[in-house]
Amino acid sequence: DSLESSGADTGSGDTGGGDKGTVVVGGQDFTESQVLAAIYQKVLENEGFTVQTKLVTTRDVYLPELSSGGVDIVPDYLAGITDYLNTEKNGPDAPLVSSNDVDKTLEALKPLAEAKGISILPPSDATDQNAFFVTQDFADQNSLTTLSDLAALGDPIKLGAPPDCEGRADCEGGLTKVYGLKITEIVPLDFASAQVKDAVKKGDVTMGETGTTDGTLAADGLVLLEDDKGIQPAQNLTPAVNADFLKANPDLEDIFNQLSAALTTDDLAQMNLKVDAERQKPEDVAQQFLQDKGLL
Amino acid sequence: MIRLVGVGKTYEDGTVAVQELDLDVQRGELVVLVGPSGCGKSTTLKMINRLIEPTSGQIFIDGQDVTQADPVQLRRGIGYVIQQIGLFPHQKVIRNVMTVPLLYGESTATARERARELLDLVGLDAATYGDRYPHQLSGGQRQRVGVARALAANPPVLLMDEPFGAVDPVVRIRLQDEFLKIQRELGKSVVLVTHDIDEAVRMGDRVAVFETGGRLAQFGTPAQLLAHPADEYVEDFVGATRGLRRLTVTPIDPEHLEPLDGVSTGDLGSAIDVDATLEEALAAMLRDDKPLVGVRSGAQFVGVLTPAGIHRQLRASLK
Amino acid sequence: MIRLVGVGKTYEDGTVAVQELDLDVQRGELVVLVGPSGCGKSTTLKMINRLIEPTSGQIFIDGQDVTQADPVQLRRGIGYVIQQIGLFPHQKVIRNVMTVPLLYGESTATARERARELLDLVGLDAATYGDRYPHQLSGGQRQRVGVARALAANPPVLLMDEPFGAVDPVVRIRLQDEFLKIQRELGKSVVLVTHDIDEAVRMGDRVAVFETGGRLAQFGTPAQLLAHPADEYVEDFVGATRGLRRLTVTPIDPEHLEPLDGVSTGDLGSAIDVDATLEEALAAMLRDDKPLVGVRSGAQFVGVLTPAGIHRQLRASLK
Amino acid sequence: MSAQAAEVAKCYLDNSWICGRYWSDYRPELTDATVQHLWITVVSVLVGLVAAVPLALLARRNPTVESLVVGGTTIIYTIPSLALFSLLLPFTGLSPTTVIIGLALYSLTILVRNVLAGLRAVPDEVVEAARGMGYSRVRLLTRVELPLALPIIMAGLRVAAVSTVALATIGAIVSYGGLGNLLLQAVGNQFKAQIFAASLLCILLAIALDLVLVGAQRLLTPWTRHAR
């Protein structure tokens, strides 16, 4: 039960490891984050911790808590947390320090995180980047697999994306400047929402924005175009841990490294699909995943 | 004018407030309901203007069954003084009195003029009290405003529930007199509730004496009541000293005066009119400290009354 | 016991309700405040228990300046009957009466017992009325509950603002008698407001007659007031028929009875006691329809009274 | 950077909360938004009031109606504004009507209860006196009951006004949110001076409305002033 603090002690008897105290897993309250939080919870419970999961709406809410110890560990995204800490320290107009390069981004992040009392464990290969999709039919007709292919087509393009897309390097800015797409209009539609998918299916817009781990696209007859020029920053899954907590529990590092190593983008997409389409509970999906990977 | 036939009221909790009541009020007549506390006087009054619906019997006004009438139209023709006074706390005194004339569509100026007159009538100076709110008045002043309010519309029928209960005797007698004058002049039909048997005797053309439980014990003129109480209950209620009370209502009987012979005019003191009551005769004797009082008809002396003579006339009237 | 020295009250809007009032109430004395509507009686009463603060003068109870006292403690020793009755609408009748004993920390059972007694005392059957809410009572019944409530705590001092105004004369006389009995037995000091001069004369050890504007016109025993009104105003207020009213308070003077000689015992009717008042003598005569009444002291006849004799005694007492 | 850069105020560049230039540069926008916010709020609350009185009257006569009215308004109140506006959108489109209906429904919930409680607090004997004098229901209501219920109705009206000022910002989702429009934009692009200004105006608007209502209540209920 990932939603309820009261459900925290459900798995504490899994091992004979004894009670090592309470851990608070934080995170945001969307499907993928729920699944990851559930995975973290199970792993920690397996280690003998009592776990509370607190999923909140925004990073603004949990990050200060992570720094102060109100939250101990968060499954976070590499570029996301980097950008957040960077703007917090250097102001909203500071140049971006995240990029599509995982190592460089991680290097930029570490000092920012340390200053906040946050330790960053090595990122997983699994990544949840923003991505753009079109209908499978449209892609087939024009043999499209990458954004460059689309640019080569030269057609005017209507884009369905959140309103802040305009000008952003990982959105309209990058698409026009890096790829040379001719974007004629940005129709304001929420990221990865049902509306944006409908709009693409109906042809109201040519292309919509979603995430790489969106598991429902195939079923809807939609397909992602590869970001072959790398305008998306590296949003690899990265455990962010309160530094004091990690210091007190150094053996956790290994355990989370194992977990990160086992996790793939496709796993995320599959797990999201199970939750979003089949309506399985995140904790069941997490349990299945951990068993399949032999991590429990 | 008003007729109650077999009227009864049993409250929801089973309290029988009024039972099998037959009563009639002629046009221009003032009928007083009197009786002990809780005997159903207010309940009876409120059934006439349908503030309370009777549980049995029928009530007619001008031959029309009130239960068939539109209550609003019905009540517009009936002035009502509520026992709890019930002034509008959000309106100034003058406005409270203007309220019914305005209801009838009179102009503000006319209504205000009328309200001023009526406030004066009930002994409240409109300039001093008109602009106050009710909570700035004394208990008796509030009650007088309530009476003025009910009179303002000049309705042909008036229901008054203990209208003078909270005022002192001087003001009360003034109000009673003023009210009687208006009533006689304008021929209003009035039902007045009081617990004051003196007021009943003084004001009522006929008096209905209620018994606890809402039974009508006797209904007649004050003189009948005092002279021939229907039963012990009425006799008790009218009072052990009812003989004395009769002084108030018994007129001098010119047939049975003692002759003037041998009485020097100096001994007569201030003579009284032959229309006066025995009470006034006795009061005059005491005031002048004389054992007799002259009675005159116009300028003409018609005889003298002595204490014994008064007693004799009183005893005669009781038969 | 209670002493008012130069007390005055001017309301915020400039109304002078009471001015320069000196008044004292002895321990165990019943003082009646009487006067026309709006003359400042309620205001005076409320200044004694500090519901209204005087704008001038001082008030002492048992020698202590009330303005120095804690108002809550002060009021706990003073029973109060408010003119507007002011029952607690959210409590049943019995609870309303229990409220003050409970305030003093008595047990519920004791308080309930006492409340039952008091309801009976004021003529309300506790079984019938105890479990009703105030709005289910008639006007007079509510007022009686208010009196019972004030008596419940058995306070040494009582302030009563028109406590019997809404009840019929039979009940009123019963209540007055019961109250006087309690008061005499328990030696309570009482200030009672009424507009009923008869009640004032009947109940008051001393009576304070107020004039409009809160001026004290006269302060004395009822007999003094009736016999020697201080001025025309008091004379008027006490009433044109005040001589007759005196019948009520004037005891028979055994010195001035007519002799028994030549009166057959059959003519004497039901004799009256020598302690009776002139009113009772006159009533007996009328009741028996005889022109004279025997007066006895114990089993012994001491004389007879005739109408003329009553008149003579009355006139004598006025001097 | 363009040639205008030199002119750009420091507080814009620093993204300060308090920025005098913002207030002067954006005066027209702020004024328009405030005016829109105000009229939408006022109209909504008035519509709510106009609906609340008859509903309260029906509820007073009939306990079944009371349960329905009270239950119904309860349901309305639990519908999130976003969902409510979405429900209305197909009928009223992107118009102020959408916002006003939504806000009026919310204020209705508050008002209907206070109107009901206010009417029930009118002293029985005053009502009886008025009925006895031949007041019709309508006149009784307008001349006696509503005036005497006013202090309690006003308490509800003030809560409704203040909460509507706050809720009106949500109108931004259909572009009729008054200061909410500015707020939404500013949150979107982290324009702190605008967030600050719009929030401040919102608060001031709420206080101003509340004061106006207090003033109106004083004027309308002069008899309460002398009491006690």
Place this chain on the structure above:
Amino acid sequence: MSAQAAEVAKCYLDNSWICGRYWSDYRPELTDATVQHLWITVVSVLVGLVAAVPLALLARRNPTVESLVVGGTTIIYTIPSLALFSLLLPFTGLSPTTVIIGLALYSLTILVRNVLAGLRAVPDEVVEAARGMGYSRVRLLTRVELPLALPIIMAGLRVAAVSTVALATIGAIVSYGGLGNLLLQAVGNQFKAQIFAASLLCILLAIALDLVLVGAQRLLTPWTRHAR
């Protein structure tokens, strides 16, 4: 697709609003969320009430305090819940306290006005009688004024309860939103059965609370039942 796919209920795959399987599969989550929603609401309203009474009492004695209290609560009401929770976060962290303080502050705004209006509606003569009999201020308040103000206070309490049920969902931003947590997730992944269930429970909760309060009012004010 996994072996479990065969078992997936049709209404999940269709994403229907009404889905019986959802109610049975998610019973524990629904129960937990409802319980959390309920206790957060109840505690918040109670805290609001406990704060409102002394504030109303102070305000009644003193017009300056009244303006301050009324002005202050007005300001609170115009602060969007998100901002209010953010303000509290540094002090109270990710705990129910954050939500409860926030919600209590909102309900305070409603309650303080109704408590004040209720106290002012107590008939003067009843208060005078009680004072005359030697009621202390505290006793006067608890035995006479508050009971007689109860119908009006309850009207406020009911608005506060209903609005708090609705507002409590916003607690989801700090993970203590009861049904709001489920709602937020479900809106995020378009889980219609969950949106429907959580919304329905929210409405039922609001109605249930309202009914409980109506029942409590009936029990607590028996004297009003016989009236008229």
